[in-house]
Amino acid sequence: MAQVPSPTIRARRLRRELRRLRERTGRTSEEVAKLLGWHRTKVIRFELGHSRVMTKDIEALLDIYEVSDEEREVLTALHRQARQKGWWSAYGDVLPDDYVGFEAEATVISTFESLYVPGLLQTEEYVRAIVRAGRSTADQDEIDRRVSARLGRKVLLSRDVPPALWVVLDEAAVRRVVGGPKVMRAQLARLVEACDLPTVELQILPFAAGAHAAMGGPFTLLDYADSLLDPTVVYLDNDTSTLLLEEGQQVARYRLMFDHLRAKALDPDRSADFLTRVAAEIPD
Structure with missing residues (x-):
């Protein structure tokens, strides 16, 4: 399966380019x-992604910024791609943030999870058990849509060139029996299989490792093919809010945290053996 451009990434790139072009002219957003x-805040809202940029707005900005024909062609194409719909747009009611759009074009995904198996490696039964536990008042249709949306993300691993996925998983996430013994054993078996995939590195962070750098919670680093056009983002998530971090110092901090976690975790071969032992220990 070939990769298609992510409108989320294209919209982010367009915002960054509009700011670069404005700064090249030496003008403030209010002056433009x-x-x-x-309105004096309209330009900055475009650059921050708080307002949708219409075609007529792009044309007006490019005229003000006196761009070349080549630049205009590139930016017009970016705007067109940013207005397209990703598969996830059909699940806007159950995927309320932009994470899937950012994930869709990542070339390297580095994630630490402390409570759950990462979404890209979850089995359907495991997903369903998590959704039911977190949405006790949801009807069956909502549960099914949430499960379908989560499973849809896994298409990433079937691309012609899938992203490199590096997972550090806390022992707590594999010890907690989600969905019952049968479901959890199947989920652990899926993780063991993932250890053999050429684009996946899976490490277990055992309780014996003690205190570690990410005790504040899980996070994900998303890297892209061209780090100048699409700098790395860090995604933080909990039950009530999500946050995307893009500033260089913030990204560097989380990358260092991930390096520390990798150093403390079991290596991939030992992690696969560990998962096999945990599955055998689950009582019926």
């Missing part, structure tokens, strides 16, 4: 807005 007869 005044020249175009817009």
Whole structure:
């Protein structure tokens, strides 16, 4: 399966380019807005992604920024791609943030999980058990949509060139029996299989490792093919909110944390053996 451009990534790239072009002219966002007869905050809202950029707005900005024909062609194409719909748009009611769009074009995904098996490696039964536990008042249709949306993410691993996935998984996530013994054994078996995939590195962080750098919670680093056009983002998630971090210092901090976790965790071969032992220890 070939990779298709992510509109989320293209929209982010367009915002960054619009800011770069404005700064190249030496103008503030308020000055550009005044020249175009817009509200003074309109330009900065475009650059932050708080407002949708319409075609006429792009054309007006490019005129003000005096871009070359080549630049105009590139930016017009970016705008067109940013307005397309990813498969996840059909699940906007159950995928409320932009994470899937950012994940869709990542070339390297580095994630630490402390409570759950990472979504890309979850079995359907495990997903369903988690959704039911977290949405006790949801009807069956909502549960099915949430399960379908989560499973849809796994198409990443079937691409012609799948992303490199590096997972550090806390022992707590594999010890907690989710969905009952049968479901959990199947989930652990899936993790053992994943250890053999050429694009997956899976490490277990055992309780014996003691205190570690990420005791504040799980996180994911998303890296892209061109780090200049698409810098790394860090994704933080909990039950009530999500956060995307893009500043260089923030990203560097989490990358260092991930390196520390990798150093403390079991190596991939020992992790596969560990998972096999845990599955055998689950009582009926």
